[in-house]
Amino acid sequence: MAKILCVLFDDPIDGYPKNYARDEMPSISHYEGGQSLPNPSSIDFQPGHLLGSVSGELGLRSYLEKLGHKYIVTSDREGSDSIFARELHDAEIIISQPFWPAYLSQERLAQANNLKLVITAGVGSDHIDLSAAVHKKITVAEVTNSNSISVAEHAVMMILSLVRNYIPSYKYVVEGGWNIADCVSRAYDLEGMHVGTLGAGRIGLGILKRLNPFGVKLHYTDKYRLAKETEKELNLTYHENLESLAKAVDVLTINCPLHPETDGIIDEKLLKKMRRGSYIVNTARGKICNQEAIVNALQTEHLAGYAGDVWYPQPAPKNHPWRHMPNHAMTPHISGATLSAQARYAAGVKEILEAWFANKPIRNEYLIVQNGELAGAGAHAYTTKM
Known part of the structure; x- marks a missing residue:
C-alpha cells in the first residue's frame, strides 16, 4: 500500500458546484505539435467538472482506494503544523498543482524519507527543489502540454486587456458611469505594435501563433532557436538575448521556466532599457520578475501596464504590492486551470500513476527528474544547482 498526499486549491466560497455554465466541454483530438492527449485506461470523473479543488480530488479517490492505497487530499500546506507537513514524512507520492503548489524545498524533501514520486498536475515543477530531487533520486513528473494553450489564451487576453484599457473601462460600467474619455485616454490598437516573448516553447509559440493575425510584428528569444x-x-x-528583445518590443510576454538562470531576470536594469510605455505580461512564474522593480516602473510610468497570472509566494498575501500597483491586470494563478485543462491534467496524473504502479515507463515528455538526473521535458527546460 502506498500513501499518496495530494495538495489542491480550496473549493469555491459557496461550496462545490452543483451545476456548471455549460452542459458540454469543448474537446480536442491532440495537442498542437502532434503530442497525443493523456490516455489512462479509464477515468472516474466527468470532464468539465471542477477537479482541481479539494472536493474534486482530481477524480482519483475511487481508483486509488480500489488498489488499497491511502489517499489524503488537503489545501492546508503552509507551516510546520499544516496537514501537508504532518503527513509528509511517510508519503510515497506527492501530487500538487502549480496554482496552489506544495512547495518542496530541500528541507522538506529531507523529511520525506519514503518519497519516491512527485507529480505536478499541470505544467511547471519549479515549486520542487529539483537539485535535491536529483540528489535523492526522486522521480518528478508533470503533465506536459496539458494546459499550455490554456495559458497562451490567457496571455493573449491579458495583452489585449492592457493595451485596450479594458479593466478600467469595465469598472466604469459597473459603477454606473459612461466615461468614454477616461476609458480611451489609455487605449491603443495592438495592430502595428512589436510583441516579443521570452521563451518560445509550447506556450510562447502558442502566443505567437495566436497574435500573428493581429497585424503585429513578432519577436522572440529562446536558448533553442525555432525552425526556419x-x-x-x-x-x-x-x-x-533578452536585452536585445526588451529594447525592440512594445509588449514583452514572459513564457520561460523558473530556474537559477531566470530567477529575477526582469530587473530594474533591464526595465530601464525597455521603451517608455511598454507592457509586460507574465504567465510564467512571479519570481522571474523583480517585485519592487515592477512596482517602481509602473509608479514612474515607465511601464504603461503589467499583467500577471503568477506571484511569489502563492497565494499572494493581502498586502502584496502587486495587488495595489497602478495600471495592472493581475489575476490569481488561473490561466492553466480552466475546466478544459483540469480534465486533461487529471487524466494525465492517472496515466502517470497507472504506469508507476505497473512498473512501466512514464512517458518521456512527462519526465522532469528520473534516476538522479534531469530527464525528458526537464532536461530541455530546467537547470539545477548542484
Whole structure:
C-alpha cells in the first residue's frame, strides 16, 4: 500500500458546484505539435467538472482506494503544523498543482524519507527543489502540454486587456458611469505594435501563433532557436538575448521556466532599457520578475501596464504590492486551470500513476527528474544547482 498526499486549491466560497455554465466541454483530438492527449485506461470523473479543488480530488479517490492505497487530499500546506507537513514524512507520492503548489524545498524533501514520486498536475515543477530531487533520486513528473494553450489564451487576453484599457473601462460600467474619455485616454490598437516573448516553447509559440493575425510584428528569444520554417511562417525576428528583445518590443510576454538562470531576470536594469510605455505580461512564474522593480516602473510610468497570472509566494498575501500597483491586470494563478485543462491534467496524473504502479515507463515528455538526473521535458527546460 502506498500513501499518496495530494495538495489542491480550496473549493469555491459557496461550496462545490452543483451545476456548471455549460452542459458540454469543448474537446480536442491532440495537442498542437502532434503530442497525443493523456490516455489512462479509464477515468472516474466527468470532464468539465471542477477537479482541481479539494472536493474534486482530481477524480482519483475511487481508483486509488480500489488498489488499497491511502489517499489524503488537503489545501492546508503552509507551516510546520499544516496537514501537508504532518503527513509528509511517510508519503510515497506527492501530487500538487502549480496554482496552489506544495512547495518542496530541500528541507522538506529531507523529511520525506519514503518519497519516491512527485507529480505536478499541470505544467511547471519549479515549486520542487529539483537539485535535491536529483540528489535523492526522486522521480518528478508533470503533465506536459496539458494546459499550455490554456495559458497562451490567457496571455493573449491579458495583452489585449492592457493595451485596450479594458479593466478600467469595465469598472466604469459597473459603477454606473459612461466615461468614454477616461476609458480611451489609455487605449491603443495592438495592430502595428512589436510583441516579443521570452521563451518560445509550447506556450510562447502558442502566443505567437495566436497574435500573428493581429497585424503585429513578432519577436522572440529562446536558448533553442525555432525552425526556419516557423520563423518564416510567422515572420519572426529572433534575438540572441533578452536585452536585445526588451529594447525592440512594445509588449514583452514572459513564457520561460523558473530556474537559477531566470530567477529575477526582469530587473530594474533591464526595465530601464525597455521603451517608455511598454507592457509586460507574465504567465510564467512571479519570481522571474523583480517585485519592487515592477512596482517602481509602473509608479514612474515607465511601464504603461503589467499583467500577471503568477506571484511569489502563492497565494499572494493581502498586502502584496502587486495587488495595489497602478495600471495592472493581475489575476490569481488561473490561466492553466480552466475546466478544459483540469480534465486533461487529471487524466494525465492517472496515466502517470497507472504506469508507476505497473512498473512501466512514464512517458518521456512527462519526465522532469528520473534516476538522479534531469530527464525528458526537464532536461530541455530546467537547470539545477548542484
